[in-house]
Amino acid sequence: MSSGNDASTQAQKRAAAQGRAQGLDIGWTVFSYLLAGMAAYGAIGWLIGRAVHVSLLFPIGMLVGLAISLGFIIYRYGRVGPGGRPPGGEREMTGDR
Amino acid sequence: MTGDVGVLASGGCHIFSGCGFPAPGLQDFEWKPLFSIGSFDFTKPMLLAILAALVVIVFFWVAFRSPKLVPRGMQNLGELAILAVRDQILRPSLGRKGDSYLPFLVSLFFFIYIMNVMELIPLLQFPVTSRIGFVWPLVFIVYFLYLYLGVKNQGAWGYLRNMIPPGVPAPIYIILVPVELLRFFVFQPFTLGVRLFGNMFAGHLLLTIFTIATWYLLSLSVGLVYAAGSFALAIFVFLLETLVTLLQAFIFTTLTATYIASSVEPAH
Numbered sequence: 001m002s003s004g005n006d007a008s009t010q011a012q013k014r015a016a017a018q019g020r021a022q023g024l025d026i027g028w029t030v031f032s033y034l035l036a037g038m039a040a041y042g043a044i045g046w047l048i049g050r051a052v053h054v055s056l057l058f059p060i061g062m063l064v065g066l067a068i069s070l071g072f073i074i075y076r077y078g079r080v081g082p083g084g085r086p087p088g089g090e091r092e093m094t095g096d097r
Numbered sequence: 098m099t100g101d102v103g104v105l106a107s108g109g110c111h112i113f114s115g116c117g118f119p120a121p122g123l124q125d126f127e128w129k130p131l132f133s134i135g136s137f138d139f140t141k142p143m144l145l146a147i148l149a150a151l152v153v154i155v156f157f158w159v160a161f162r163s164p165k166l167v168p169r170g171m172q173n174l175g176e177l178a179i180l181a182v183r184d185q186i187l188r189p190s191l192g193r194k195g196d197s198y199l200p201f202l203v204s205l206f207f208f209i210y211i212m213n214v215m216e217l218i219p220l221l222q223f224p225v226t227s228r229i230g231f232v233w234p235l236v237f238i239v240y241f242l243y244l245y246l247g248v249k250n251q252g253a254w255g256y257l258r259n260m261i262p263p264g265v266p267a268p269i270y271i272i273l274v275p276v277e278l279l280r281f282f283v284f285q286p287f288t289l290g291v292r293l294f295g296n297m298f299a300g301h302l303l304l305t306i307f308t309i310a311t312w313y314l315l316s317l318s319v320g321l322v323y324a325a326g327s328f329a330l331a332i333f334v335f336l337l338e339t340l341v342t343l344l345q346a347f348i349f350t351t352l353t354a355t356y357i358a359s360s361v362e363p364a365h
Contacts, residue, residue: 014189021355025190036284088264
């Protein structure tokens with residue numbers, strides 16, 4: 001009986017550690033996406049704005065980038081699939097952990 | 098420390114003595130060279146980094162120079178350290194298949210932790226990782242391994258293609274390419290390095306501020322009350338930093354493990 005409880009506690013600890021690692025990974029990936037979206041489309045907006053002499057394209061590009069990043073983050077991480085995990089994009093945790 | 102803070106704080110610079118608060122700042126992260134070889138200056142953070150590496154090497158060498166089936170003494174501690182990294186950092190991300198990366202992750206974790214914890218050891222009292230120049234080489238090593246394993250396991254084209262999950266419509270795919278490239282090659286390594294550096298930098302600055310303020314406010318006046326408050330905060334920040342030093346080493350190594358995992362096992 002107690003060995004069953006021990007096994008269950010071990011499994012819970014493993015699941016908690018796995019959740020922590022996945023949470024850290026997702027959290028910092030999301031943060032990087034937000035920065036990358038604004039920087040990428042901000043740069044594109046700035047370049048086009050420089051060519052056509054419309055300086056407003058730089059902040060517009062940043063906002064568009066932010067919107068793209070947010071959309072993708074929601075698409076990739078915002079839905080909960082079977083097992084409580086997002087349905088697309090993340091690694092499937094295979095193997096004996 | 099090249100600034101005047103240390104000099105002022107160690108002297109009789111107290112409140113109501115006509116002396117302004119010797120506020121700590123960036124100057125507290127600049128060090129006079131201990132010695133110079135030509136144009137190369139050897140400073141205290143370099144000495145501490147070497148010391149941290151030696152501590153890790155000597156500890157694990159002593160613990161496992163003649164390992165016994167039933168561990169005793171230092172081997173007990175060594176095994177405890179390795180199992181902690183294996184069960185809390187490696188296995189949750191990589192599973193049993195990732196055990197071959199255990200030596201790398203153990204070295205990385207303890208090297209970073211010892212460099213961080215030097216902030217709290219009297220006389221040493223400086224976190225090496227609060228100098229960003231010591232963090233970028235670690236990020237470079239992790240990223241090199243990350244890319245190498247990704248290309249080795251998935252091929253260069255497959256690795257790039259796997260950055261964006263399958264099932265995304267083609268026009269969205271094109272829109273996402275600049276975001277994904279910038280995230281992968283710029284912001285992900287940037288956040289990995291800056292988080293460690295920023296936390297240790299801010300922690301050391303806070304600790305310095307409250308320690309110097311305690312000394313500065315110490316006088317036979319109402320300043321004594323302020324000094325007591327500042328001392329209490331210095332103790333609180335010290336305790337907080339004992340946690341932060343460990344946590345930052347844990348986060349850096351955990352993220353390294355998840356990066357390795359994503360290189361070995363592509364996204365589905």
